[in-house]
Amino acid sequence: MPGRLLLVSYSYPPIADVGSFRTIKLAKYLVRLGWAVHVLSVSNPDVWRMIGPAEMPAGVEVTRTWDPVRLDRLGAAVRRVLVSGGDPAVGARAGLGRRGVVVPEFQAGWLATAPRAATRLARRWGATHLMGTGPPYSSLIAAALAQRRTGLPMVADFQDSWTIHPDTKYPTPAHRTIDEDLEALVWERAARVTVVTRTIAERYGRRYPDLAPKIRVLYNGFDPDDVPSVPATGEGPFTITYTGSFYPHTPPSTLLRALEGLRAEGAVSADRVQVEFLGRPEATVEAEIRARGLEGIVHLRGFRPLREATEAAARADLLYLLLPAHFGEALSDKLFTYLATGNPILAEIPEGECRRFLAEWGEHVDVIPPGDIAAMVAALRRAIRADRRAPPDSPRLRDYRAAFSRERQARELAEILEEIR
Numbered sequence: 001m002p003g004r005l006l007l008v009s010y011s012y013p014p015i016a017d018v019g020s021f022r023t024i025k026l027a028k029y030l031v032r033l034g035w036a037v038h039v040l041s042v043s044n045p046d047v048w049r050m051i052g053p054a055e056m057p058a059g060v061e062v063t064r065t066w067d068p069v070r071l072d073r074l075g076a077a078v079r080r081v082l083v084s085g086g087d088p089a090v091g092a093r094a095g096l097g098r099r100g101v102v103v104p105e106f107q108a109g110w111l112a113t114a115p116r117a118a119t120r121l122a123r124r125w126g127a128t129h130l131m132g133t134g135p136p137y138s139s140l141i142a143a144a145l146a147q148r149r150t151g152l153p154m155v156a157d158f159q160d161s162w163t164i165h166p167d168t169k170y171p172t173p174a175h176r177t178i179d180e181d182l183e184a185l186v187w188e189r190a191a192r193v194t195v196v197t198r199t200i201a202e203r204y205g206r207r208y209p210d211l212a213p214k215i216r217v218l219y220n221g222f223d224p225d226d227v228p229s230v231p232a233t234g235e236g237p238f239t240i241t242y243t244g245s246f247y248p249h250t251p252p253s254t255l256l257r258a259l260e261g262l263r264a265e266g267a268v269s270a271d272r273v274q275v276e277f278l279g280r281p282e283a284t285v286e287a288e289i290r291a292r293g294l295e296g297i298v299h300l301r302g303f304r305p306l307r308e309a310t311e312a313a314a315r316a317d318l319l320y321l322l323l324p325a326h327f328g329e330a331l332s333d334k335l336f337t338y339l340a341t342g343n344p345i346l347a348e349i350p351e352g353e354c355r356r357f358l359a360e361w362g363e364h365v366d367v368i369p370p371g372d373i374a375a376m377v378a379a380l381r382r383a384i385r386a387d388r389r390a391p392p393d394s395p396r397l398r399d400y401r402a403a404f405s406r407e408r409q410a411r412e413l414a415e416i417l418e419e420i421r
Contacts, residue, residue, distance in 0.1 A: 003128035028057035029410030046072035069109025328352025
C-alpha cells in the first residue's frame with residue numbers, strides 16, 4: 001500500500017545537474033504509483049551547482065530551507081587565490097576540491113536547518129517513511145537525525161560511495177574519524193541502504209559486515225519520456241557526442257589527441273567529423289581544443305537541459321563515455337541513457353563495474369583503456385568507417401529498456417519502502 005515519503009535531497013530543481021536527476025525521477029514515478037512525496041531541499045544552493053531548466057514532477061510537494069553558513073563560498077574563494085590566482089602546487093598540496101577536506105562536505109552548513117525542518121515536516125505532513133539521498137551527504141545526515149527524533153523507517157540512498165570513494169583523501173586522521181562517524185550514524189539509523197552499483201554494495205558489505213543485510217542495489221536508469229525517436233540520419237558530418245561535465249582530473253585529452261593526429265593525416269576534417277560536448281564549460285578543455293587546432297571540429301555547447309542533451313545523444317553517430325582510471329566502482333548516469341538510444345558507444349573506461357555492465361547490455365560498444373591514444377585512434381577509424389544507419393531494435397535492447405527505466409527503478413524503491421513499513 002503506498003505511503004507518504006519525505007525525501008531529503010539537497011539537489012533538486014532549480015539545481016539541474018546530475019545529482020538531481022535521480023531524485024526528480026524517483027519522485028515523479030513514485031507519485032504515479034500512488035505515493036505521496038514531499039521533497040525537502042535547500043533554498044540557496046552552493047556556487048558549484050548548475051542552475052537551469054529542469055523537470056518539476058507534478059504532484060510533488062517541495063519545502064526549502066536556508067543554508068546560513070555557505071562554506072562553499074569560503075572554499076571557492078580559497079581555490080581562486082591558491083589555484084586560479086597563483087600557485088597550483090599549493091592548491092594541490094592543500095587538497096582543495098577533494099573529498100574529505102571539509103567533512104562531510106562544503107554543503108555542511110545546510111545541517112544548521114535541514115534536520116530540524118525534516119523532523120517538523122515529517123510530523124506535520126504525516127510522513128510514513130523518510131529517505132535521504134546524496135551526495136551531498138548532508139542530505140543523508142539530516143534524514144538520519146530526523147529518523148532518530150521521529151522513529152520513522154528510513155532509506156539511505158547513496159548515489160556515490162562516501163568515505164570509501166576513490167577521490168576521498170583526508171588531510172588529517174581527525175577528518176577521517178569525524179567523517180566515518182557521520183557515515184556510521186547514517187548506516188545505523190537506516191532500515192535500508194540503497195547503492196547504485198554492485199561494486200559499491202560489495203565494498204560497503206565488507207566495511208559494515210553486520211549491517212550488510214540492509215544493502216539493496218538500486219541502479220540509475222533512463223526515462224522513456226526523455227528519449228525521443230530521432231535516430232541518427234546518416235547524413236552530414238559524422239557526429240560524436242558527450243553529455244555531462246568532465247572530472248577536473250580527467251579531461252578528454254585522449255580523444256582530443258587522437259583527433260589531432262587524424263586531422264593532421266587528413267582522416268578527420270570539419271566537414272567530415274563534428275564533436276559536441278554538452279555540459280559545464282571547462283576552461284582547461286577549451287584551451288586544449290584551441291592548442292590542438294580543433295576549434296572547427298570540437299565544440300563546447302555548454303549546459304543543456306536533460307531532455308535537450310538526451311535528444312542530442314539520440315541523434316549522434318557515436319556516443320563518447322569517459323571515466324577516471326581509478327573509478328572502477330562507477331556506473332556513469334549518462335550510460336543508462338546512452339544505452340537506451342541504441343547508438344554506438346566509444347567507452348574510455350577502466351576495468352570494473354562499467355565494463356561489466358557494457359559487456360552484459362551493450363551491443364555496439366568499443367571499449368578502450370584510459371589514456372590509450374593508439375586504441376582511441378583505431379576506435380575512431382572503425383566508427384567513422386562503419387555503417388551509419390541507425391541500428392535496429394534488438395531483443396537485448398528491448399530487455400534493457402524494460403529493466404532500466406526510471407519507472408522500474410521507482411517500483412523497486414516502492415518495494416523496498418514496503419519492506420520497512
